[in-house]
Amino acid sequence: MGTQETIRLLAANAFAERVGDTGLRTAQIDALGAEGARVHADLTARRGAGGLPFYDLPFDRGGLAASLAAAHRARETGDTLLVLGIGGSALGTTAVQRALNPGTHNLLAAPLRAGMRLFVCDNVDPEGFGEVLDLLEPGRTVVNVISKSGGTAETLAQFLAVRRWLVDALGPAGARRRIVVTTDPTRGYLRRVAQAEGLAALDVPPGVGGRFSVFTPVGLFPLAAVGVDVEALLDGACSLDAVSSLPGLWDNPAYLFAAIHVAFLRQGRNVHVLMPYSDGLRDVADWFRQLWAESLGKRRALDGTEVCVGPTPVKALGTTDQHSQVQLYVEGPQDKVITFVEVENLRRDIDLRADVPGGAEVEYLEGKTLGALLRAEKRATEAALTRAGRPNLTIRLPRISAHAVGQLLHLLQIATVFAGGLLGIDPLDQPGVELGKELTFGLLGRPGYEARAREVELLSTPDPRLTVPHL
C-alpha cells in the first residue's frame, strides 16, 4: 500500500505561523506531551487488557464472517434491506453506504446496483416511517433490527410496527424469515426475542458502544448486504493501526487531531466543524457529530468533579454550505475550528465547455471540470479562513474507497478516545442519553420507571405566565 493510498492530516493552518495570534503555538502541543503520554499509556494498557475492544475490531474477522454469511442469505431473501436503529446503530451504516455507493443507489436497477436497496429508519416520526413502509413490499424486504442494549424504545417500537407489517402480509413464519436482529450476544430484550422466535441474530461484541460499532455486524452486515466491500473497509482501518499506535503527538495523526482540538477547546474554541468537500462523505460528518458530541460532552470528570465539558460539533458540506455557513465561519465569533475533508482523485469528473454566448462570467470555466471547481472552492475557502485568522485543518483522502473510508473512521474514533483522555472524562459512556431513555420509559408507563414519569410531569406543568396565548 503506497503512501498515496493513505489519508493525511494537514494541520498547518491551525497554527500561529499561518493564522496569526488566533492559532496555536507548536509549543502548546509540545506542552501537552506529558499529558498525552499518560493518556497513551492508559489507552495502550486498557487495549492490551481487552478493555477497549473497538480498537481491535478491524482485526477481528469473526464479525466479518458472520456478517458476510448473513448478507448472502439476505440477498437471497429479498432485494431491499430496512435497517431499524438509532444513533450509533444507524449512523455508521448510513455514512459508509453513502460514501461507497452512488447517491442514486436505491434508484438503480439490479445489475447496476451493487447490492440490496437500503433504507435506514432512525426516527419514530410516524409520518416519515409510514412513508417508507408505504414504499416497500414485505415480500422483497429483509429487516435488520439493531440495538446494542436491546431495549431502546424507538427501535423496539419500530420493530413492533414492522413485525406487524410483515406478519400481516406474510404470516408469522414469513415474517420470522425476514428479520435479522443485531444485539448484545447474551443480554437484553431483543436477544430474548431472537431466541424465543428463532430469528437470525448477529452479535455486538461486549464492551463496544453504539458509536464505536461500525466495524461490528452493526455496520458490517447491512453494508455487505448493500454491496460495500467490508473487507477492504476493515483492511483500511487495520492499515491505520501502526501510525495510530505511535505515542508521539506529532507522529500520530489521530492524537494530533485530538490534541489540536483539545488545545483549542481549552481556549474556548468549542465549535468543531467537519466540512467534507464531497457529497459522498456528507454523512461521515453526521456520524462524526454523534461520535464527538456524545463521547466528549460530559458533566463529570473521571474523578467525579463537575466539569460540564465538551465541544459542539457541526456538520457542513462544501461547496453547498459556503453559501450558508462560511460567512459565519470567516467573520463570526472566534469560537470555531474547521476541519475540511477533501478527496484528491474523484471517482468521476464532468468537463465544462463554455460554448454559450460569450461573457467573462463563464469563459474562465472553459476546459475546466466540475472537480477542478470543487477543489478550487475548497482551497479558496481554506485561504479565506486562514487569512481571517480562523484555524482550520484538512483531512485528505487519496480517493473515496472502502480502504480510505475505513482509515478515516478509525482515525476519528481513536482521536475521540484520546481527546476524552486529555479531557479527563469517559468517552465511552453517555449518562445524559440514558436519562432521556428512562424518562421516556416513565412517560409511556413502563413498570419500574414511575418516579421518572413524575419527574417529567412536574417539569412540564404549564406556567400560564410564561405561555404565549394564541393570536
Ligand code: PA5
Ligand atoms: O453510541 C451510543 O451508544 C448510542 O448512540 C446508541 O447507539 C443509541 O442510543 C442506541 O442504543 P442501542 O443501540 O442500545 O439501541
